[in-house]
Amino acid sequence: MHDASQTIKITIFDTTLRDGELALKRKLTVEQKIRLAMILDEMGVDAIEVGYPGACHKDRDEIFMVSQQVKHSTICGLASSQPDEIAAVASALKPAVRGRINVFTPIGIQSNITASEVLETIQSSVSLARNYCQDVEWSAFDATRCHPDLLCKAVETAIKSGATTIAIPDSLGVASPIEFSHLIETVMHRVPNIDSCTLAVHCHDDRFLAVDNSLAALDVGARQIECSINGLGVRAGNADLAKVVEAISNHSTYYTSIDCSWLKVASEMVSQFTAGSL
Numbered sequence: 001m002h003d004a005s006q007t008i009k010i011t012i013f014d015t016t017l018r019d020g021e022l023a024l025k026r027k028l029t030v031e032q033k034i035r036l037a038m039i040l041d042e043m044g045v046d047a048i049e050v051g052y053p054g055a056c057h058k059d060r061d062e063i064f065m066v067s068q069q070v071k072h073s074t075i076c077g078l079a080s081s082q083p084d085e086i087a088a089v090a091s092a093l094k095p096a097v098r099g100r101i102n103v104f105t106p107i108g109i110q111s112n113i114t115a116s117e118v119l120e121t122i123q124s125s126v127s128l129a130r131n132y133c134q135d136v137e138w139s140a141f142d143a144t145r146c147h148p149d150l151l152c153k154a155v156e157t158a159i160k161s162g163a164t165t166i167a168i169p170d171s172l173g174v175a176s177p178i179e180f181s182h183l184i185e186t187v188m189h190r191v192p193n194i195d196s197c198t199l200a201v202h203c204h205d206d207r208f209l210a211v212d213n214s215l216a217a218l219d220v221g222a223r224q225i226e227c228s229i230n231g232l233g234v235r236a237g238n239a240d241l242a243k244v245v246e247a248i249s250n251h252s253t254y255y256t257s258i259d260c261s262w263l264k265v266a267s268e269m270v271s272q273f274t275a276g277s278l
């Protein structure tokens with residue numbers, strides 16, 4: 001429950017089953033994914049990212065089977081800009097009550113393609129995803145190590161191509177809260193069509209700042225936080241969902257739809273699934 005002053009809803013996007021699973025030596029089974037997804041759905045998580053078929057073949061069937069079971073949360077699958085990956089996620093989402101394709105494009109300093117090639121890739125992959133699905137997220141992989149001019153152009157292009165959510169990840173966990181919120185503020189100010197999407201953040205915990213960075217971004221306009229149970233995720237992990245949600249529940253203006261009484265059950269379930277596998 002939230003009180004009357006808490007008027008701004010923050011969407012919670014859980015990626016335990018996708019980014020979290022990447023951290024495991026022994027992958028999750030489909031039964032485990034379904035069990036956790038049912039808890040996340042019951043808990044009130046807005047979106048559940050279940051897998052990345054482009055990197056792990058079994059994830060396609062897992063997205064399909066979780067989509068058959070979950071009735072409230074949006075089910076999400078990750079794809080690169082490759083058309084076959086986008087098609088695989090789209091077909092896996094067929095049984096979903098609500099489905100979302102999350103398309104990512106590398107735009108950081110490591111990416112060795114030109115700016116115009118990046119923009120073309122975004123345009124074609126997001127439009128393709130949008131032909132399959134009304135709900136499309138575009139993630140700017142390595143956004144915190146990219147030139148802000150390119151980031152702003154890329155975000156504008158993704159929105160024009162049909163993305164309804166834009167995620168700004170700190171993929172390698174390099175940013176501080178001031179740097180990260182400044183980057184989000186730049187995007188909010190400089191992208192002309194930014195109001196027609198939900199801005200999301202996806203932070204990694206390499207500097208133990210994933211939760212702080214995510215929360216700092218709210219005050220400059222971010223409205224979705226991507227996080228995971230127990231902070232499970234590659235390297236140091238993602239932002240811990242329970243910490244994000246507890247912090248927001250004590251905030252004067254923001255609220256989430258999470259029922260905190262489920263946090264302990266979810267955390268214990270993930271600890272049990274990952275025991276000996278980290």
Ligand SMILES: CC(C)[C@@](O)(CC(=O)O)C(=O)O
Nearest residue numbers: 019104139141142169171202
């Ligand atoms: C897809 C994207 C949000 C990503 O999760 C990609 C990834 O690390 O797999 C990131 O952290 O940049």
